[in-house]
Amino acid sequence: MISKTATKIFGRTELPCFQETCSHLISFCNSKSLRQGVCIHSPLIKLGFQDHLYLNNNLLSLYSKCFTLDYTRQFFDEMPYRDVVSWTGILSAYVKHEKHEEALGMFQEMMSSGPCPNEFTFSSVLRACSALREFSYGKCIHGCVIKHGFDSNPILGSVLIDLYSKYGSIEEACRLFSCVDNGDVVSWTTMISSLVQGGKWSQALRIYIDMIKAGVYPNEFTSVKVLAAAGFLGLQHGKVVHAHLIVFGVELNLVVKTALVHMYSKCQRMDDAVRISKLTPESDMFLWTAILSGLAQNLKLREAVVAFQEMEASGIISNNFTYLSILNACSLTLSLDLGRQIHARVIMAGLEDDIPVGNALVDMYMKCSHGAKDGLRVFQGIHSPDVISWTSLIAGLSEHGFHRDSFDLYMEMTASGLQPNSVTLSTILRSCRAAKSESQLLKLHGHVIKTNADHDIVVSNALVDAYAGNERVDEAWYLIRNMSQRDALTYTGLATRLNQMGHHEMALHVINHMFNDDIKMDGYSMAGFLSASAGLNSLETGMQLHSYSVKSGLGSFISVSNGLVSFYGKCGLTHDAERAFAETSKPDIVSWNGLISVLASYGHISSALSAFDNMRLAGVKPDSLTFLLVLFTCTHGGLVDMGLEYFNSMEEMHGIEPQLDHYVCLFDLLGRAGRLEEAMEILETMPISPNASIYKTLLAACRAHRIVPLGEDIARRGLELDPSDPAFNLILANLYDSSGRSDLAATIRRSVRDKGSSPPQKSCSSHPVLA
The missing domain is CATH 1.25.40 (Serine Threonine Protein Phosphatase 5, Tetratricopeptide repeat)
Incomplete structure (x- = not known):
């Protein structure tokens, strides 16, 4: 009923016009999220329009967008009439404020009150299920969706695809996608995103191509997801997607530009990544962090420092992700001095209590310092160390040879209530292998069985490696036979330990087991088998492996190239070793050390020292082993003064302490x-x-x-x-x-x-x- 006051003021003929004006005004404020629109609420009550359902639904939406959830719920409770739009509005508000359990409770209340849900209602409920990981309840809601005839709705199709993919049901997500009628760019993008998150990059790109064939063109969100997939698949795929962005007119905003930088960084094309970052003047923390991360991953530490300085000069303040990128670069390049400087900057920025940054500092000090004191001090400064903090310290102590301390720290971590993850367990198992500690190995194995951690292939592989490293080969084989899943690393670890024990023939027999399991060799396993061939001086086997590496494409792996240099060298075929080295696309320090070793071993003194000079000219920094080989070469060549010069240059020129x-x-x-x-x-x-x-x-x-x-x-x-x-x-x-x-x-x-x-x-x- 319209109040008598309103009738007196406006007259009966003017009331509809006034209601329409209020509706337009609230709708406008609602669309623009303008808080001022709520000022109309009081006059509407005074004029007796509080029963007007359309006006109330618009006001409810406005409260949801501009005010707290408490105000929104209070308004909802005071509404005299509610329809499906009202209930959907309050549900949406709960989901927006991440009150997902309350949203599901409201849905139950709605179902008992009578209104029939629409596709927008189901969309909010399914999002709440997804956030709460209520997969069973989500499947029940899916049943209701089908019952109400919304199974082909594109809006619900996208939400359902997201729900099923989050729980690993990629096949069901694909089936749902195929049932969606006239899928729009949102549903296509959701499907692509689901596949990318599941690591199915090739399939994601195939869906992307199908989308274009269907006449649906990508937006910026599609492009970001497809670029992420292309980054894993290689440069050619990335270039095609980049070309599509230009052809389809996708705006090169900050989000897309950052995704392009990530893609080119993954493909080791940092020059292209930096060039793209400068195509438009806009930049933010995410873009700079992508550049810094890419430079760090590609071991371009000097360029990363310059970029860090440019970022700060542009007025963008570093955050924890920025420091994480630089610290990871320090860890990879063993740059202790820079790591200390970044540590000082972290303290100045007030980020010393940030757990991920603290973990990165522990990792940096453990990898770059000669001792464990600095890393331990940083760890002790972390207020609430997580499992990554503990694992970084345990791994660092193990690498420095403090195996007893790493065992004690592991026990302290578990006593504190933190459960080790697969990385922690594989790390401490490596320590057991290095320390030849069978008693600790057996205790850890028992814990692994009790906690069902042996179902994780990473842990199982570490167990195989630990038993083989303790020369308990039969137990290692027993573990392999009982593993539910095996991969190349399973057999690589075993072959490596067999080689170290001198059981080269047994190591070569591992090839047959890999073949029976239909597991293809990778670069590391191939290197191990080449080492076994060298140990047996079996030229025929090694040459067969060389041939296989060429046919299978494994020859491009640096580990295989280095293995071939070592194999031919140990078999006395120095020319073949030199040819294998020459075919290495980007020789690393291991490649150069292998070549120098081969040449020096067979008395090619001049060639060995020339290789050392060529290595430095190529920009590869010599390490401790390089100088050991050079001194050996000078000794057997009678080059006393030259040897002294090389020895004195170790610390003076190269910073290597003899x-x-x-x-x-x-x-x-x-x-x-x-x-x-x-x-x-x-x-x-x-x-x-x-x-x-x-x-x-x-x-x-x-x-x-x-x-x-x-x-x-x-x-x-x-x-x-x-x-x-x-x-x-x-x-x-x-x-x-x-x-x-x-x-x-x-x-x-x-x-x-x-x-x-x-x-x-x-x-x-x-x-x-x-x-």
Whole structure:
């Protein structure tokens, strides 16, 4: 009933016009989300229009958009009449404010009140089910959708596709999509997005092509999803999608530009990624983070730092994702100094309490520092460390050889109530393998079985590797036979450990098991089998593997190229090794070290040192092993002064601190040349304590040059360091023999025999790296 007051003021003829004006005004405010529109509510009540359902529904929508959920619910409760639009409006408000359980409760109340839901009602309810992961209830709602005849509705089709895909039912999502009549760009995009999220990138691109064939053209959201799929499939796919953006006139806004940067970064085309980022002047934190992340992943650390500086100069403040990208780059390139600077910036930005940033700092310090102290200190500063925090620290301690500490930390983590994930378990299992700790391995295996973690292939593979690494090969095979799922890594780990134990023939037999399981070799397994062929000196098997790698496309993997260089080198075919190296598209440090090792092993001294120079000219930074190989080369080429120059350049030019192995090679170099006085000067001033190998190397040099007094002094020092090693006495006896003091030699040998000592150890003059 319209109030008498309104009739008196406007008259009966003017009332419809006034109602229409109010409706237009509220609709306008509703469409523009203008809070001022709610001012009409009070006059409507005063004039007696509070029963007008259309006006109330518009006001309800306005309250939902502009005010809190409490105000919206209060208005809904005060509505004298409600229809399906009213109920759908309040449901939508609950879903918008992420009150999904309350939304489902309102739906139950609506169903008992009588209004028949429409497609928009079902859409809100299904979104609530999706958010709550109420898959069973969502399927019930799907049944209601079919019952009410909305099964071909494109709006509900998109929501249902999203629901089923979130729960891994990609096949059902595809079936639903095929039933949608006249699918619009939203439903097509939802289907593509579902496939991308499920990792089915090829299928996502096929749907995208079908969409275009159906005459539905992509919008910016479609483009972002398709670019994500193309990034995983390769550059050619990405270029095609990029071309489509231009042809179909998709606006190059910030979202699309960021997706393009991500795609080109994944395809290792950072120049294109940076160029696209500058096509339009707009930028934001997400775009800059995409650039920084791409540069970091492609190991372009210097460029990443420059981009970081440009970002800050543009006025965009770094956030946690920015620092994560830079810290990950530091971890990948082992750049401790830059990592420390970024740590200082993190503190200045007030992000030291951010758990992901703290985790990245722990990871950086553990990978870049020589010790674990810095990483442990950062970990202790994290207020509520999560499983990633603990795993980063456990992995770091294990890498630094602190296996007992990593076990203790693992126990502390589980005692705190945190459950290890598959990465944590695989990390601690690797520590068991490295420490040769069977007791810890058995305890962990028991925990894995109790928690059903062995159903995870990552954990199962780590168990196989741990048992094989502890030389329990039968148990490793037993695990493999009982695994519900196996992959290339399952067999690669086993073959690697068999090679390390010298069981090369058994390692090659792994190929048959892979074939029976219909598992194709990858680059790492191929490298392992090449290593086994080299160990057996089986040229025929290795050449067959080489042929297979070419036919299967595995030859492009750097691990396979490096394996071929090593294989041909160990078989004495230096020219084939050089050819395999020449066919490597982008040789890394392992490639160059392999080539230098092969050339040096077969006496090609000049070629080996030329390879070292070529490596530096190619921009590849030498590592500790490189200098070990170079010193070996100089030793066997008699290039004493050149060897000294290389040794001195390690720390001065390359920032590599010489280790004991380098000193052994240096003393061998000087000792063979008879420059023992110079060697003794270095021995007295070296920053690390000499070990038995150094004394044995110097003693062997004294024997070769018949220098008795110095030899006696070095033998005494060596025996003080390791009294149980008979090599010192036996080398000294040989020195006495060569110096005409056979009586002293006989006395020493008699003493060694009386002690029941083992035969003498090999001299360290032949370096084991090149054996």
